[in-house]
Amino acid sequence: MRWEDLPEQQCSMARTSVVLGDRWTLVILSDVFLGVRRFDDFQKRLGISRTTLANRLRLLEEHGVLTQRQYEDRPPRFEYRLTEKGLGLYPAIIALLDWGDEHYSDEAGPPILRRHKTCGHDFHGVMHCSECGEAVNPRDVEARKREPDDRFPEVKRGPLTYAS
Amino acid sequence: MRWEDLPEQQCSMARTSVVLGDRWTLVILSDVFLGVRRFDDFQKRLGISRTTLANRLRLLEEHGVLTQRQYEDRPPRFEYRLTEKGLGLYPAIIALLDWGDEHYSDEAGPPILRRHKTCGHDFHGVMHCSECGEAVNPRDVEARKREPDDRFPEVKRGPLTYAS
DNA sequence: TAAGTTAGTCCAATATCTGGACTGAGTCGA
């Protein structure tokens, strides 16, 4: 199966992966959330090739994650900004950054700190249940299909466990 | 810059992206969280090429996200399981699945539902602040570098905003 | 004994990513 055929699958991660699933997109997006908006700034900060950057930004625009907006008349210049849909990726970005902070920081700690202005503290994200408000533990979650679907074959599997 | 050089960067997303940033890894992981553990099951469910699957699983093992454990003696057979480090990706997986559910579902709703066994309801994840416990809004977060670092050049940027 | 299961490897064709040069419109300073 080719990557482009993934969205046909009955799986939200497959469809998400078409937009975010490549070497650069998540890094670009985390820069966008830091306030970076211009082509050359992305390019200089990330060291990504200009071709690939142009392709990624176009893809993100096509998928409604970013929009271009003019910030200068002469010469006409555009910058990339998050749409509401793009802003909806914030929890995922936070979760991925936190995971990177936890597992790949050096002795001095995470390279970038995030402060919750509302309470004034540096923080990390904790995933809570939308229904009861409690923090969610992976072992307390049970997944089920909406309905049987032959395109998404069943396999033998047990409950979620992990290697100790 | 090449993908392999990304982890040199002072950026947690760059380092995270080395492990997760490709077309298949997130999809494989979301299957792992559904309980899929065997090579052929991944391959049949995802339609990924066997070569790429083998490479991805090896990468995830090298990075300590999965481990192989023997589940059969004759012939010796191994299955892939999450380590504690891998289990730490659950918030990110939930956030990405929720985003896909929200933006790419058909009329009938998300293809897979997740139930919080603790409270008994189908749910989605809400990202909360580890310090004050409140739900986090992207606009209430302020990022800053731990310290100046020439390898990670500053750019002109304003506060986080988005296109309306 | 033949067919099936499981977990891969190997291969050549195709697709994607790379750095670097280049374009083009306009600004800035002297």
Add this chain to the structure above:
DNA sequence: TCGACTCAGTCCAGATATTGGACTAACTTA
């Protein structure tokens, strides 16, 4: 008015990664 600079890309050819399909290898089951 000239020359250097800014910014957002495009274009190219070489390097790298992904693809589907065939194949291996060890063992089980009918």
